Amino acid sequence: MAEGTASSGFPLSAGLRRLTLLQISVPTVLLVFGVYHGFVQTLYRAGILRADSFLGIDYYQGLTLHGVINAIVFTTLFAVAFGNALIARFLEREPNTRVAWLGFAIMLAGTLLAAFAMFTGRASVLYTFYPPLQAHASFYIGAALLVIGSWVGFFNWIPVYLGWRRQNPGKKTPLAIVGIFSAFIVWLIATTPLAYEVIAMLIPWSLGWIDEINVLLARTLFWFFGHPLVYFWLIPVYVMYYVMLPRIAGGKLFSDFAGRLVFMLFIVLSAPVGLHHQLGDPGIGTSWKWLHTILTFGVALPSLITAFTLAASLEYAARQNGGSGLFGWWAKLPYLDRERWLFAYLFVGLVLFFFGGITGIVNASYSVNNVVHNTAWVPAHFHTTVGGPVLLGFTGMSLYLVAKVGGKSVRLPRLNVAVPYLWLLGVALFSTAMSITGVDGEPRRTNLGLTYTNPNSSLFVEGWWTLGRITAVGGTLMLASMVAYFAVFFATLCSKRRAAPSIDFPVAEAYHDERAGIVENFRPWIVVAVVLAVVAYIPPLYDVLRATFSGSEGFSPD
């Protein structure tokens, strides 16, 4: 395309363009802190840092910052910004700019409140904020505002979508729109009980308006939210995988039906599975733990369908690129293509997710969970899911959006294409070492350097200390990868505009494109999702209430 001609994409208004750039840049700046605290974790855990704190930040304070920023703030702000861009491009109408700004302002206010509490050491309660450890009220209020702001962002898309449906009767909704709506329907279902936990229980309790709360109830409501949360992270990446990756690779999406079915299955099965995080908890009957185990295996199905569909799509692309043979075609994909760099980000995410899927099935396997629950195995697992496809998809797409919407070209392209591979190497070392020590019982979320990996402590465990070094090497490579990413991102952000700002994405055609009415309508899936969530949660909540003998007042972590 010649300089100065109109872009092929959707021209964005100045208001939405500025909002998008800001809503991508703010979480990226925060991610710098989040990544730093992740790296320092590996030093503490390896026993290289043997201290309560480093550079003025306490271990558990840093761990809280790492989890909250990376998993909650970065992901939520990004998902809404990505959704705004998808709506504008695929429905060819912008969501209301003022409402979009309002949603962002609420999320930002929440983020700043929570950041205040965390940076001043008033909320070292980790990102799960389990009571009765009690944080400053500003932490809980901040979390509530972040969620409410994201709802505003989502509700802003609904009139645009309904308008599109009216104007395009009988047309299939674009797959990208189906995907991003599924993500936010899952989010809305998940955050409803979370809102109850935070607004009706934690905020009044932290302000002293009520003395005691039911700890197990709060924990159960949290995990009602906590597992669908991971699909809220994952589904936007699935949008990139289904809609964009096949096109970037030079091919087509193998099956449009598979994409639609997968998104609908996520709506139905994301929520009624949370008890697999509470398999070791008291006060919940084993029948309900079984039910959630079976449903969790059900929610593995859409990911297995995805594995097949994406492999088939990549094979088709590779054969279009001249690949042949049973496995020889794998050589014909643009792994190191600097122009099509987004391929590397998405592809490496898929590689990591292969392991994330397998280890996830282990975690959900009922009593097998006894071996790994709350051990280092768990962070080893989720750094190949939320730290795999989600991180690489979200950072890659952040860079893509900043370049596209800002009318810039990506700077440092050679370094950029190395980012995902460096990350892959780092996570491979990190997660392998932690999986081994985890099965051996090494606890997660623990300042190991002071005890378990300290040769002078009576609790010293030699194997954890030895493998901790490998974890730290992995952490260092992960840090290097992210430093490279930040260099590329900020160099691109600060570079001169070269093209007319617009929004466009690579969009794959479907190889098999059949009509299947059942996956073309959200309504029946939402109804089933709500019914299933209620049925799967009423009996365990009843158990929780009758097994709890007394409420708890708040405790400070120190």
Place this chain on the structure above:
Amino acid sequence: MDRAERLALIVASAMLVAFLAAVAFAVVRLDIGLPTCLTSMEPFESGEVIQHTEDRFEIHYLAMMWDFEPDEVEIPSGATVDLYLTSEDVLHGFQILGTNVNLMAVPGTVNYARVRFDEPGEYRIVCHEYCGVDHHAMAAAIHVVAQ
């Protein structure tokens, strides 16, 4: 639907069913279970070891910031132990390394597991849930002595 796609769907579903069957086998035939909802026992306020017979013990573990009570216990090998667990303050974790015991200690409730120690030796108990500034130092042990 494409033939390969249908086949993939069938294989994936069959795989998941096979995994579930393996888990069910472990529960039913090998008796490796999970804690359930216990409403018959109120949370206790101190830890204790109760010996019922030569090879049947009951231990009440009280978790607190940042210790377990009792923190050192001696048990003869081959004994069956009923473990009851609660917390007097915040959430704590309770994993006996080298066994399948992995429980959460939740204030206001009682958790339960049964374990048999066949091999003599020192079994370490690790608190694996963050419970405040000294969480990393919260541990206990069970010494299993040869009969």
